[in-house]
Amino acid sequence: MTDEPTAADRPRVSGYAWYALILFVIVYIFNFIDRQILSILAESIKADLKLDDAQIGFLYGTAFAVFYALFGIPLGRLADSWYRGRLMAIGLALWSSMTALSGFAQNFGTLAVARVGVGIGEASASPAAFSMIADYFPKERRATALSIYSSGLYIGGGLALPLGGFVLASWGRAYPNAAAAPLGLEPWQAAFVAVGLPGILLAAWIWSLKEPLRGAIDGHPSEIVRPNAWREFGRELAAIIPPLTLLSVARIPGAIVPNLFILAGCIAGAFLLGSVTGDWPQWFAWWTGIYAVSSWTQSLKHRDPGTHRLIWGTPQFVTLAIGFGSISFMTYAVAFWIPPYVLRTFYTGPTDAALLLQGRTAAEEVSTLFGWSAAFASATGVILGGIVSDKLRRRHPAGRVYVAMASVVLPAPAVYFLFTTDNLTNFYLVAPYVGLCSALWVGAAVATLQDLVLPRMRGTAGATYVLGTSLVGLALGPYFSGKVAALTGSLATGIFALYIVPPFTLMALWLASRKLAELEATREERATSA
16 A cells, blocks of 8 residues: 555646647547548458458558567657657647548558558557656646547547448549549548648647656656767667668677577568468568567667566566557457448448438448547547556555456456347447546556656656557457458457457456556666666
8 A cells, every 4th residue: 555645646637738638638539530541441441442351451450560569669769768749749640640541542552551550650659658648747647648649549449430431422423433533533542631630730830849858757867868869769770670770789799699599580471470360461460570689679678678677678567568458459459340341230321321312321320420529539538547557556556457447347248248239229328438437547657657657758658558558459459350250250259259369368467457556666776786
């Protein structure tokens, strides 16, 4: 038990900190609109480009997630040594541009390349935001602030559906023949362009943010910009992007041979799983990510042993990152596949004939009824989870982790109900509960990892969290459920297959939570000894 400080004893939060937090939320909303809009467009893209569920899962998950994760590492390190607001603005302009360019894709390959660009751009946002929020808000209120920021994830994900459905319906009604439409765009292509362009304007606003003094709020003040920040970024990039990784590792005594063994194992894994599934892009991309991260950790240990010691050299930190990633394995997949499932199960498709007689489309109805309720419920859940986890954290070192564990258990019965009911009204009534419970863990997870490192390492810790949610969650969850659905012909079966993971998630989080207090108390000592 720890004593809870009184309100008068807690550090005050400035008005500018709240203003910055609101801007971060807006950026995250744009982030997830651009990421999640593929969900409501999936059925139209499948029909137009002749794709299957596994390919759609790849476009939403792996094509985006691998590069999001890989570039998140060097960009997270850059956030630890350069202007974080400017970094976020550059990334916002890039991913918004690539979203708009997705609207001009003509086949699976070009759309995959555009999604890669979106992933690279979005990799800049959260590590920079996590770091700045940790410098704006004291430890006692950090999970709440991070949860408010994370609400943008769910607001954006929810808004993506009605926005996408609206553009799909409006463009389709205005231009029944795509050949006569401006630039010959199909409705799904127009939706990408419509949501991508506004982000470019928002980037200029984000550029104007003032930087908080790094680490001052925790008594570890350091300079905002460190010397040679971009040169170090180049080194980080070379350390994680193949084949530059080989050149980077070759400079480290004794590292090249283990690296080549890792490379051989990843090639074998990609060949084996590609041969078994036939999904070569999925497994080539995923194993490339695993090899790249392994190479980067070798380089980090040599160049910054303190940071390596507190993150990759601490088994509990790695266990937490993987455990949190396995939660997102579930949540990403369920959230992404709900709109396609509803369209297939309760309607005859995105352009249900009965609804067309009423002047609307099925995609429009699903995106409105599910999108708005999901956005509100999930945003409420993530903020509620942050508040509760901060209160529990003041009473027990593992309080935040317990909130994350609850978010695994609480939605499970309702998910089963959603994918077995034959009543659409009941589906819409229960779905918000799933969104609320599934969102409880996010702020708690980020705050837990931030507390285990020193202030100068927060961007890297945030990027490591992104690695877990991306390579474990986003890259595997939507693809896995889509692949099972493609093999069985049942999207419900694909969702139920996800539930092989939660027992391992709960065990990993419980084991890691037992040493949190010790790890936080000894972080400076362990970093110095490294």
